[in-house]
Amino acid sequence: MAPARTNSAGLATRLLAGQAIVLVAGALTVGLVAAMIGPPIFHQHLVESGHQQNSPELVHIETAYRDASLISVGVGLLISLIAAGAVTWFLNRRLRRPLEQVTTAAMELTRGHYSTRVPTSASGTELETLATAFNTMASRLEGIEDTRRRMLSDLAHELRTPIATLSAYHEGLHDGIAALGPESRAALEEQTRRLARLADDIDEVSTAEEGRLALDLRPHHVRDLLWAAHEGMRDAFAAKGINLVVEPPTATGLDVHVDRNRIGQVLTNLLTNALRHTPPGGTVILAANRQGEEAAISVIDDGDGMTPEQLEHAFERFYRGDAARTRDRTGSGIGLTISKALIDAHHGSISANSDGQGEGTRLILTLPLPGR
Structure with missing residues (x-):
């Protein structure tokens, strides 16, 4: 579980850092534009309204304007950072559990526990799609594993009878209990052909399933x-x-x-x-x-x-x-x-x-x- 928490915390940090960079860049841009464009325009309007150039009153008003602008941008940036932190916390809390579940389930799959599933939750369409795709993959892996186990079991069963027959005849011939006559020869040939046919069939189906089959179309x-x-x-x-x-x-x-x-x-x-x-x-x-x-x-x-x-x-x-x-x-x-x-x-x-x-x-x- 520790790796999952580390990954989620890293995601939260990256989300917050990304939003902070965007907000700071936006605030700097707004401040720079306001500092370059706002004062000249404000000064021009004051002169047109009847204030004398370089009068103490004009200087005071322009200073108040700049201070108000800086304070407004600063307060806005602070509020935006707080909002970004709240949104990041909310998203982190909303995403952490589903991501932990997927990570834990993936680790279980690597250990061979193919029955592991990720519970679906209302965490967003993307996460639901991820959980569904993961569960589909796990189901297919579980099916493949079940087929492999059954195949090995059935293959052992298929081999057991001809091998037992050949072994029994071999011991009988070696101990002198049985003689190599027409009947025993026919039985040995039948079981040998059966083993050869089984090997050929397995090789053929593997060749076809792997796309290595040459076809004369x-x-x-x-x-x-x-x-x-x-x-x-x-x-x-x-x-x-x-x-x-x-x-x-x-x-x-x-x-x-x-x-x-x-x-x-x-x-x-x-x-x-x-x-x-x-x-x-x-x-x-x-x-x-x-x-x-x-x-x-x-x-x-x-x-x-x-x-x-x-x-x-x-x-x-x-x-x-x-x-x-x-x-x-x-x-x-x-x-x-x-x-x-x-x-x-x-x-x-x-x-x-x-x-x-x-x-x-x-x-x-x-x-x-x-x-x-």
Whole structure:
């Protein structure tokens, strides 16, 4: 708290000093102008009114005029200084507490206490704006820290299963309990591929989020992108007994300037997510339409649906808000995160909508139309 008081006292001193300098400069200017211009004009008026030049009466009147002027300027300066001191004291008292609160909160943030907030007060629009901006920054830092902690926890969880499996097989082979046969070899290869895929996915999403992703941007028909995604996932949907439907008429005439492989990867991730959450006999629809100056591609399923909390965290790394993902261990858990990073790299957006559990989910990605 001591640094905050020192800073506030310094501000008060500077305010008072600034006002005093302005007042003294004004008083000196007024006095100088009055001394140079006032006496000659006053003397001329006295002569014109009938007083004799250099008469004792004239000299006395002019001396009284000068003394009165000096006294008036001096008293005015004193009153102005007192008023300036009172205003400075008032402003200092009004500003000190909010400034102390901001300073203290900033010090708490540097210690890692991201839940710190500055209370808003009626101290003026500027200070309220500062407090609001500070609280917004603190909220974002708190969110980033929460995401980091959750990411590390989930990453450890993702790594635990393949590492435990590899460790168990390694000990079994070393102790002679297990033999390196087709089944053990397949299990080892699966867990190794899982670790490699997890590392690749983390590297890819980091590359995209940091803006280091190289894109091969070319014009493509949205209809062709939809059918390519359909062909790539058709067998997987058929194996689970889910209808995968493309609505090409809605995409007629829509062209986008994108990296075909990257957008194909995004659509595959979205379809994989829909496949995971849609029961056998359900339907997943691929559609597109124009929304203003953007092309909107939708992946709509009639499966599990999402709660408001799940929608809020749907694109965060490793977020688990449902049992389906816990049961399905084939993915790395960051498919939607990668999709968002790739769409952001294309200057587009991606969002998820759902009316609730059991009501299906609608994933929508938008891409700017050429020339926009």
